[in-house]
Amino acid sequence: MTRSRARARRAAGTGAPLLAIPPALIGVAFLLLPTLALLVRTRWSDLRQIYSSREVWPALRLSLESSIEATIISLILGVPLAWMLARVRAPGMGVVRAIVTIPLVLPPVIGGVALFQAFGRNGLLGHPIHSVFGQDLPFTYPAIVVAQAFVAMPFLVITVEGAFRISDQDVEEAAATLGASRTRIFTHVTIPLVLPAIVAGSVLCWARALGEFGATLLFGGNVTGITQTLPTDVLTVFQTHPEDAPALSLPLMAVALIVLVALRDKWLRSAASS
């Protein structure tokens, strides 16, 4: 009783101005309504039929596979890169950090164009590859993975870099006095200490890769069964049978929701608070 009275008194004196409440509520509604509309407008009874006729399963499978592979590439390249950004004291590190953030600020579709200039048949690196191996990267499955990794890796790098920066280097010294080589210190001490951030970063990276659209469409194309991921499939269906598009969006939404709920408590929070 005393407590609620105290709270009421505080609300009258120093609480949020009442004027702020209507826009806040409109904000919530604005964020919720499209998702709600998606669920309401999905033709639930025809779900099975829509999924089989609109190539959902091959596209979903391709999406899952390519996004997981893009995440693995991001881990292999991104964790050492994050470590370098956090720990190596050398001139030019600021420039490297800026380079890492390029895909974050670049519109993904421009990223696709850029990937073409690099890895396309006449690209900076694509041309020599083509003349030596006779292989082209664009519009192939690997192109999908490359496009997703390009766009998603910065999420991993930035998350993990922060963890490396604040992680305890004193225990690394202790490991050195115990005879652990630099490599052993990195694999047995440094990495385990930042594992929560690596998991969180991987999830962010994977979610971004899974939803990747612009760069994937430009660089990978949209060939059913070969380079058509679920997001690009949604585009195709939306152009031809818009009434089926909501149903196609469900798997991606479900995946996003599962990730959010499953990892919220354990990893994302501890990474955010550490």
Add this chain to the structure above:
Amino acid sequence: MSLTIEGAVRLGEFELDIAVRAEPGEVVAVLGPNGAGKTTALRVAAGLLSLDSGRVQIGEDVLDAPGVYVPPQQRRVGVVFQDHRLFPHLRVVDNVAFGLRSRGVRAAPARAAAREWLARVGLADLAGRRPAQLSGGQAQRVALARALASQPAALLLDEPLAALDVQTRAEIQGELRQHLADYDGPTLLVTHDPIEALLLASRIVVLEGGRVAQEGTAAQIAGFPRTPYVARLVGVNLYTGTALHGVVELDGGGVLVASDVIDGRVLVALRPSAFTVHTELPAHSSARNVWACRVTSLAPLGDRIRLTAQGDQSVLVDLTPLAVAELELAPGRDVWLAAKATDVTAYPSP
């Protein structure tokens, strides 16, 4: 194999210039105030910092010298850090086994050895815990077991008890003394606590401002302090002056008669209990030294009262509470302090 550190290293404005040697089985304490360079010295010995000049040696092995630098991994020194620095993601047993595993011992024998060491420090039943589940004292025991488990050629302890509460500190102190006695290599113990140095070490090196201020056994240091810091540590009055036939003209004023016949620049030490306090100028006294002073403060010290007084020199005097009451001593009171020449120790200034 003995441990020798002899050389200099500069860190920004600070320079450490040190010469310390610990024989096999000997515990040498590096004692000094904060910022004296104690931890820097330990880091030099561990190889976490390299000397600018000089050398570090264990036995015949040169670890650090001009053109030579052996990294910590290859030095085989065991380090116990003040904040224990256990690996938070490893179980206690794997923490202790880490050194052996890093040096190529297989998992099973390394764990077996680790369990043995845990038993020695009395923590056999905590092998499966994580460091976060340990108390401060337990963590420090694990850290000691971890350092000793890989059978180091030298042991380095950085304020091993400083992070513990008083009760735990007393417990661990006794245990640590035993473990150090069992260890047959040289041990360097860094501490700011004179009691710890006294209890655990056979020899003490006092470090001040990056330099060795004094070195010797506890008795040598307590009896003949060389610097005001050491005098404060061991709780004696220390003055500098110039002696002629046993009469010392003190720097800053005043005269002391010593029983030691000595000439030249001297240090003069007087225990606080050597003084008698008088509220009038003592007549017909056998004391050869009488100073007029004013009481500046009184504070309890064990079962005594420690009085500080200021005359030509600042003086610490220990009295019984009864004497303080009978003489009605209080800050601001003018007193005469008397001391016998036989209680005055004069020795050459370095």
